[in-house]
Amino acid sequence: MLEWSRPWEMVLDTSEAPFWKWFTGGELNASHNCLDRHLARRGDKVAYHFVPEDEKEPLQSLTYRELYRRVNEFAVLLREFAGLRKGDRVTFHLPMTPELPISMLAAARLGVVHSEVFGGFSGQACGARIADSGSSVLVTLDGYARNGRTIDHKANADVAVETARKLGQEVRKVLVWRRYPGRDLSQAPMVEGRDYYVDELLPRFRGTQVPPEPVRSEDPLFLMYTSGTTGKPKGCQHSTGGYLAYVTGTSRYVLDLQEDDIYWCMADIGWITGHSYIVYGPLSLGATSVLYEGVPSYPDAARPWRLSESLGVTVFHTSPTAIRQLRKSLPEGPRGHNVRFRLLTTVGEPIEPEVWKWYFDVVGGGRAAITDTWWQTETGGFLCSTLPAVHPMKPGSAGPPLPGIFPVILDEDGREVPKGMGHAGNLCIRNPWPGVLQTIWGSPERYVAQYYHRYSKKPGSKDWRDWPYLTGDGAIEGADGYFRIIGRIDDVIKVAGHRLGAKELESACLTVPEVAEAAAVPLADEVKGRVPDIYVSLKPGSASSPEVVDKVRQSIVGLIGKIAAPQHVYVVEDMPKTRSGKIMRRVLAALSNGADCGDTSTLVNPEVVENIRRTVGTGASPKTGLSREAILQEVRDLD
Numbered sequence: 009m010l011e012w013s014r015p016w017e018m019v020l021d022t023s024e025a026p027f028w029k030w031f032t033g034g035e036l037n038a039s040h041n042c043l044d045r046h047l048a049r050r051g052d053k054v055a056y057h058f059v060p061e062d063e064k065e066p067l068q069s070l071t072y073r074e075l076y077r078r079v080n081e082f083a084v085l086l087r088e089f090a091g092l093r094k095g096d097r098v099t100f101h102l103p104m105t106p107e108l109p110i111s112m113l114a115a116a117r118l119g120v121v122h123s124e125v126f127g128g129f130s131g132q133a134c135g136a137r138i139a140d141s142g143s144s145v146l147v148t149l150d151g152y153a154r155n156g157r158t159i160d161h162k163a164n165a166d167v168a169v170e171t172a173r174k175l176g177q178e179v180r181k182v183l184v185w186r187r188y189p190g191r192d193l194s195q196a197p198m199v200e201g202r203d204y205y206v207d208e209l210l211p212r213f214r215g216t217q218v219p220p221e222p223v224r225s226e227d228p229l230f231l232m233y234t235s236g237t238t239g240k241p242k243g244c245q246h247s248t249g250g251y252l253a254y255v256t257g258t259s260r261y262v263l264d265l266q267e268d269d270i271y272w273c274m275a276d277i278g279w280i281t282g283h284s285y286i287v288y289g290p291l292s293l294g295a296t297s298v299l300y301e302g303v304p305s306y307p308d309a310a311r312p313w314r315l316s317e318s319l320g321v322t323v324f325h326t327s328p329t330a331i332r333q334l335r336k337s338l339p340e341g342p343r344g345h346n347v348r349f350r351l352l353t354t355v356g357e358p359i360e361p362e363v364w365k366w367y368f369d370v371v372g373g374g375r376a377a378i379t380d381t382w383w384q385t386e387t388g389g390f391l392c393s394t395l396p397a398v399h400p401m402k403p404g405s406a407g408p409p410l411p412g413i414f415p416v417i418l419d420e421d422g423r424e425v426p427k428g429m430g431h432a433g434n435l436c437i438r439n440p441w442p443g444v445l446q447t448i449w450g451s452p453e454r455y456v457a458q459y460y461h462r463y464s465k466k467p468g469s470k471d472w473r474d475w476p477y478l479t480g481d482g483a484i485e486g487a488d489g490y491f492r493i494i495g496r497i498d499d500v501i502k503v504a505g506h507r508l509g510a511k512e513l514e515s516a517c518l519t520v521p522e523v524a525e526a527a528a529v530p531l532a533d534e535v536k537g538r539v540p541d542i543y544v545s546l547k548p549g550s551a552s553s554p555e556v557v558d559k560v561r562q563s564i565v566g567l568i569g570k571i572a573a574p575q576h577v578y579v580v581e582d583m584p585k586t587r588s589g590k591i592m593r594r595v596l597a598a599l600s601n602g603a604d605c606g607d608t609s610t611l612v613n614p615e616v617v618e619n620i621r622r623t624v625g626t627g628a629s630p631k632t633g634l635s636r637e638a639i640l641q642e643v644r645d646l647d
């Protein structure tokens with residue numbers, strides 16, 4: 009499905025296991041595969057229908073030819089004006105407008121490694137990622153619409169550059185796209201000699217082109233930072249050949265994108281779903297996609313259905329959080345709209361069977377197939393899913409593995425849990441596949457420790473059989489070979505599908521001078537699945553006050569972003585602890601969720617539990633259909 013400028017010599021090279029190399033000897037360019045090769049046959053076909061959030065603002069339809077022109081001009085700008093060369097890293101902090109895929113493909117055209125930071129992350133979070141990736145150029149946008157308001161986004165760039173500088177990384181140039189060329193949506197001043205409006209520079213490059221730079225199959229295409237067990241986000245490094253092959257193949261077979269489909273994925277390109285299934289997969293197949301700027305429920309919950317009707321969307325892709333939200337605010341869904349979905353996809357969190365049924369009956373009218381796709385930032389593309397119209401569907405279960413993927417459930421001692429046993433274990437993948445991450449940027453040791461150390465029996469082995477990949481998810485394999493994902497078992501909290509590390513939240517709390525200890529636990533939420541609840545204890549001499557609570561909240565929002573805002577911040581006199589000083593997060597999670605705390609006799613201070621219960625009250629009662637026990641399984645105690 010791809011065009012290679014040089015064919016590969018070996019499919020999988022395991023000589024440096026577990027650093028997998030796919031299609032070695034081969035050369036290709038991702039931008040060529042997403043654009044140039046379509047020009048002859050699909051030049052006038054629409055690549056993206058860009059839909060502004062404001063319904064009065066006209067739709068912009070970009071054909072493959074138009075996208076090709078804009079990508080080339082920006083690629084020349086990146087090379088000539090910003091001085092970027094093959095192998096350099098460039099950071100983007102861009103929201104959902106066409107400038108994001110244009111910037112990605114322009115970088116890919118030059119062999120420059122892009123690192124897009126989700127637009128909703130704070131300037132500080134962006135700065136930390138700039139520093140880690142060693143980018144000296146930041147590409148951003150002045151402002152955009154979100155929930156009817158204009159967000160001043162450029163202001164984040166100033167914080168990001170300052171944060172990166174403190175961490176030892178100088179940003180030479182900040183390129184600012186303007187949402188409306190010539191008109192400024194940001195109040196932030198432009199810094200002389202550092203900040204440039206892209207629309208003022210582009211006329212110099214009008215009509216220019218860059219030949220796509222052939223890169224080796226295993227040269228990195230992009231970095232995507234994600235949260236894990238530790239406080240520091242890790243830059244998952246994805247290859248060019250293996251990744252592009254995997255997302256192109258899965259877009260064909262799971263999303264079933266056909267020549268005349270209109271495909272709308274409501275995810276944000278700032279996350280892996282958007283990279284793989286709004287940009288690289290669909291464009292590589294020459295598909296037509298919808299790119300929507302704003303919030304799905306703006307100005308009302310019928311917006312997605314009006315839009316789907318007017319554009320004739322046939323394949324629709326979203327998250328359980330969005331489905332729960334749409335169901336809650338408009339239970340009749342698209343009824344009364346002439347929608348013609350044939351395939352509906354869900355991704356990012358477990359979907360409750362009753363939510364699944366609403367998606368099937370009401371959104372799909374009982375006619376559309378549903379694919380519940382399970383995968384991760386690290387995996388590049390889908391790993392488990394039913395194939396539409398091929399496999400029977402089972403609500404609440406992601407389904408069988410895709411061809412070439414061999415999942416296995418291992419217990420604590422590394423023994424296989426046979427299928428149909430009904431109990432959960434650590435979901436691992438036995439074999440490497442083309443989309444798997446190559447490494448963690450700058451931390452090969454962390455890559456091995458995080459994903460392979462747990463079950464590798466023979467360090468130094470060159471045999472892939474010795475390196476099962478640890479997903480960090482708990483799952484159950486049914487007798488039918490379908491996998492039901494329970495949730496994370498590594499202190500990652502999925503908030504509205506966004507992946508947040510409990511440790512990152514805790515580190516943010518600890519920057520508040522009064523705070524001595526902090527614990528972040530998941531609280532069940534009817535729409536978002538999970539939201540963080542925060543417990544802090546204060547240093548001697550500091551007293552609880554609304555100001556302290558506010559500081560904790562502000563530090564989380566400032567260091568990570570609004571998506572991480574906690575539901576509650578509880579100031580407690582002491583944390584429940586074991587004799588060895590472990591904070592019993594499980595007890596706190598039970599209190600937050602109104603569940604039974606279990607055996608507290610091992611605590612050194614069992615009396616604090618009752619005090620905390622009084623502070624918290626009876627706790628939230630989960631109306632999500634997910635059991636409290638499922639939440640408690642996601643929580644580990646803190647050393």
Ligand code: WTA
Nearest residue numbers: 355356357358380381382383384385493507
């Ligand atoms: C969870 C998102 C249940 C899972 C693509 C995984 C899911 C984490 C599903 C990765 C699904 C993703 N059913 N859980 N269909 N898809 N997850 O890196 O816990 O943002 O490990 O990638 O989301 O989140 P990430």
